[in-house]
C-alpha cells in the first residue's frame with residue numbers, strides 16, 4: 424500500500440487533488456507490488472489497482488462478468504450515454520454486443536473510408552478559410568471535435584450534423600457544455616460515491632438542470648435520426664452503410680434501445696477521438712523532423728485527402744509510419760486514463776481473494792508506460808517501436824509495438840468489454856492525420872507548452888488539454 428496517507432481520508436485527497444491518473448502512475452513504480460496495489464479512499468475504504476497482465480487478463484477475460492462497472496460511474500454516464508452497451512452488464516451486455524458487432528467488422532469499417540475522407544477534406548477546406556481570419560493560428564481541439572462529431576454523425580448514423588461548417592451548431596454547443604467539468608460536477612461526482620444517485624441528481628442545482636436539458640436535447644436528436652433512417656428505407660428500399668442502419672437490421676433492438684445505443688455512439692465516439700487527434704498534432708509539433716518525415720511518406724503514397732480522390736484503408740496501409748504515430752499517440756496519451764470495476768461476487772484476481780463489492784481501478788495511463796512491459800524507454804514518444812524493417816528494407820507495422828504482453832496497451836481496454844468502436848476510431852483518426860499532415864504544417868503558438876507539464880489537462884472523462892491546443896498552421900503546397 425502507498426505509504427503517505429491521511430488517517431481519515433486515506434489516499435482520497437491525493438487522488439482528488441492531483442491530475443487524474445497521476446497517483447496510479449506514481450504507485451506503479453514507487454510501491455512494491457506483485458501486480459495488485461491496495462489503496463484507501465475517503466474514510467479508509469479499501470480499493471485495488473490492477474497492474475499485472477495476469478490480473479488484467481482475469482478482470483478482462485477469465486472473470487469478466489464477475490466484475491461490474493460501479494454504479495457511481497454508470498449512473499451519471501447514463502444521463503448522456505443512455506442505457507446502451509457501455510453501461511449494460513451480464514447477459515444484457517452479451518445480447519447487445521452480439522447485435523452491434525456486425526456494424527463494426529473490418530468490411531463495414533473499410534466501406535466507411537470515403538465518408539471519413541470526405542469529412543477530413545471538408546475540415547481542411549474550412550480550416551483554410553479560418554486561417555485567413557486568424558493569421559494562421561487555430562485551435563486544433565475545436566476542429567478535431569467538430570470533425571469527430573460529423574464523422575460519428577455521417578458514418579455512424581447516416582446524418583450530417585454540419586458541425587465542421589458551423590461551430591455554433593446546437594449539438595456542438597450541447598456536447599461542449601456536457602463535457603466541460605464544472606466545480607459543482609466534481610463535488611457531485613465525489614458525493615456520488617457515498618450518497619444515492621437519485622438524491623444527488625434531483626438536487627435543485629444548475630448542473631443538474633443543465634445536464635437534464637442536454638440529455639433531452641441529445642435524446643431528441645437520436646430519436647429524429649432513427650425516424651429518418653427508417654423513413655429513408657421505406658422510401659428507397661435499401662439500408663445505408665452506416666452503423667445505425669446495421670444495428671436496425673440486426674432486429675435486436677426496440678426503438679428505445681436504439682436511441683440508447685445511438686446516444687452511446689455519439690458520446691463514446693466523439694470526445695475520445697478528438698483527444699487522440701489533438702495529442703497526435705501536439706506530439707508532431709514537438710517533433711518537427713518526424714512531422715516532416717511523415718508528411719513526405721504521406722505525399723509519396725496517397726493523393727491529398729482534400730483533392731477529392733478516394734483514399735482507402737489499403738492506401739493508408741502503405742504508410743506504416745502513419746499507423747505507428749497514431750498508435751504511439753494512443754499509448755502515451757490514452758484518452759480514457761482510468762476505468763473502474765466492482766466485484767459483483769466474492770472472486771479472485773491472480774489467486775488473491777477479492778470480496779464482493781471491492782472496487783478495482785484499471786489505469787491505462789500507467790500500464791501503457793510500464794517499463795516492465797515496454798522497456799526502459801516506456802515513457803518516451805517513440806513511434807519506431809511499432810515498426811520493423813523487413814528483408815527488403817521496408818518498414819512493417821508491428822501490432823504489439825514490441826511490448827511483453829497484449830495487456831500492455833489498455834487504450835481501448837481488452838477482452839469482452841473492450842471498445843467496440845476501436846477499428847472505426849483508428850480509421851477516422853488515421854484519415855484526418857493523413858489529411859492534416861499532408862496539407863498543413865503545425866507549430867505550437869506558445870512554445871513553452873513543449874514542456875507537457877505546463878499544459879493543463881482537463882479532469883473530464885477523457886484526457887485532453889483544458890484550454891484547447893492553439894497551433895500556427897501553415898499550408899504546404
Ligand code: HEM
Pocket residue numbers: 492508509510520575579687688691692693695696699757758759762763833834835836839840841842843844845847848849
Ligand atoms: C480513440 C477513440 C476511442 C477510445 C480511446 C475508446 C476507449 C474505450 C474504452 C477504454 C472502453 C472501455 C470502457 C470501460 O471498460 O469502462 C470503450 C468502450 C466502448 N466504446 Fe470506445 N473508445 C474510442 C472510440 C469509440 C467509438 C468511435 C465508438 C463508437 C462508434 C466507441 C464506442 C464504445 C462502446 C459502445 C463501448 C462499450 C463496449 C462494451 O462495453 O462492450 N468508442 N471505449
